Amino acid sequence: MAYFDPEPKRRREDFFDMELEMEELRRGLRVSKLVAVLGLRRYGKTSLILTTLNELGLDYVFIDCRLLPSGMLSMSDILALFEKELSRKSWFRAVAESIEGIEVGPLGVRFRRRDINTLVSALERLEGKILVLDEVQELRRCRYRFDSLIAYLYDHVDLRIIVSGSQIGMVHRFLRLEDPSAPLYGRPIHVVRLRPLDRERAREFLLKGFAQEGMEPPHDLIERALDMLDGVIGWLTYFGYSYTRLGVRDLDRIIDMASRLALEELHHALQIYGIARPRYAAALKAVAILGEASWSEIMRFIESKLGKIPRNTLSNILKNLVDMSILTKTPSGYRIADPILAHAVRKYLEIA
Numbered sequence: 001m002a003y004f005d006p007e008p009k010r011r012r013e014d015f016f017d018m019e020l021e022m023e024e025l026r027r028g029l030r031v032s033k034l035v036a037v038l039g040l041r042r043y044g045k046t047s048l049i050l051t052t053l054n055e056l057g058l059d060y061v062f063i064d065c066r067l068l069p070s071g072m073l074s075m076s077d078i079l080a081l082f083e084k085e086l087s088r089k090s091w092f093r094a095v096a097e098s099i100e101g102i103e104v105g106p107l108g109v110r111f112r113r114r115d116i117n118t119l120v121s122a123l124e125r126l127e128g129k130i131l132v133l134d135e136v137q138e139l140r141r142c143r144y145r146f147d148s149l150i151a152y153l154y155d156h157v158d159l160r161i162i163v164s165g166s167q168i169g170m171v172h173r174f175l176r177l178e179d180p181s182a183p184l185y186g187r188p189i190h191v192v193r194l195r196p197l198d199r200e201r202a203r204e205f206l207l208k209g210f211a212q213e214g215m216e217p218p219h220d221l222i223e224r225a226l227d228m229l230d231g232v233i234g235w236l237t238y239f240g241y242s243y244t245r246l247g248v249r250d251l252d253r254i255i256d257m258a259s260r261l262a263l264e265e266l267h268h269a270l271q272i273y274g275i276a277r278p279r280y281a282a283a284l285k286a287v288a289i290l291g292e293a294s295w296s297e298i299m300r301f302i303e304s305k306l307g308k309i310p311r312n313t314l315s316n317i318l319k320n321l322v323d324m325s326i327l328t329k330t331p332s333g334y335r336i337a338d339p340i341l342a343h344a345v346r347k348y349l350e351i352a
Contacts, residue, residue: 003209004240009047010054016205016233018048021194025052028190029130029162033154037164038171039194040325040337041265042234045164046134048194053130060130061085061092065138070271073142079111079119086122095125116144120152127158136163137170141272147175151183167269169323196231205236213244224251230339259344266341266349269324276317281351282306283317287327287334288345294333305351 001007001014009015012022025048028035037045046064053060063085068077086092087108096104099121101113111118123131131153133139139146153159165171176182177189197205203226210217228251229235238258242248248257266284270277279302286301287293293301295318302309318334321327328337336342 002212003205004213004237004244006237006241008050010050012051012055015047015051016208017201018044018194021048021192022052022055024192025049025162026056028192029056029058029160032188032190033160034150034184034187034189035160035162035192036171036175036189037162037192037194038168039166040168040232041166042232042237042338043166043194043196044233045166045194048192049132049134049162049164053132058130059089059091059128060132061089061126062132063134065133065135068138068141070268071141073139075116075119075142075144076114078139078142078144079114082119082122083109083111092122092125096122099125116149120149123149123153123159124157130160130162132162132164134164135166137165137167137174140170140174145183148183150175151187154184154187167324169319169325173323197233197236198231199226202226202229202231202233202236205233206240209237209240210244213240215244217243221251228255228339232338232340235340255340255343256347258340259347262338262341263344263348266326266344269326273320278306278352279309279313280317280321281349283314283321284326284336284345285349285351287336288342288349291342292330292333292335298334 001009001011003014003016005014025035025037037049039045050062063081065081067081086096093104093109096102096109101111101118102122103110103112150161153161163171163175175184177184179185203222206222206225225236225239229239235258239251239254242254242257248254270280273280282302282305283298286298290297295314298318299309299311299314302314318327322329322334325337326341327334336345
């Protein structure tokens with residue numbers, strides 16, 4: 001698999017220069033039963049996890065919570081995701097028939113009883129394995145408190161758990177690690193943080209990726225791409241894939257294509273706010289237009305578009321957007337963390 005292949009990487013030779021992050025994840029698995037891999041979308045979290053686990057030769061169950069349906073989640077939604085992944089594991093299928101409420105048929109593992117107790121019974125059979133909950137913050141949309149389940153597994157099952165999340169504040173809210181009344185409070189957790197590539201590493205990634213494709217792009221194209229993509233490895237990959245595989249040689253068009261993808265993801269993320277969505281959109285629009293906006297500038301913009309807004313309401317909106325890692329707090333205000341998303345909001349996001 002080449003660097004510009006868009007699928008998550010699973011082998012070290014396909015995975016660009018994240019040796020320090022891999023070693024930190026390996027160390028986390030040695031010293032803690034719970035590891036959190038945190039970083040914005042397209043920072044390479046999934047590739048880091050899969051590559052490290054495969055290199056270590058560990059058995060794991062990988063639950064991609066992004067595949068859950070939108071809106072509030074039922075336990076049946078959760079179980080369907082686990083059924084699909086557990087059906088791929090021959091070692092689990094071998095023990096599944098002995099678990100009450102679970103059957104194994106030609107189509108794989110099926111939970112006959114659609115309740116949390118059946119899921120717990122299944123997870124108790126993961127002794128010595130790794131459970132990965134990718135984009136774990138999505139589970140907050142379920143009425144069942146999954147931090148309680150993680151705490152139970154932590155305390156009673158010889159199982160290591162990796163949670164990952166791009167909405168970093170939401171992950172903290174979900175796990176409630178600082179809440180003395182929360183199930184996971186006081187339990188050690190090892191955190192691995194991913195950040196954008198610096199400019200030199202980003203340039204090296206692009207040059208090596210183009211060399212793998214047998215191409216030598218113009219120097220000015222590489223430098224423009226570095227200016228616009230800000231070291232986000234997922235967007236660098238998207239650029240390289242679009243240029244080499246799709247034959248799109250216009251960088252502005254590639255940025256536009258990426259922006260529409262980012263905007264679609266933003267629409268999904270804002271769905272949970274219902275009728276309050278226009279205010280969230282207006283806050284983002286203000287920040288995107290100004291590049292960096294103060295609290296008062298955002299308030300004036302929203303009120304010019306949508307009318308009066310209570311001060312505490314705006315504060316809650318900005319806190320939620322920071323917790324979702326859509327906005328980042330700066331000494332003088334707020335900015336949109338992802339350069340492609342900032343472009344998408346500025347150009348395409350509609351407020352109402």
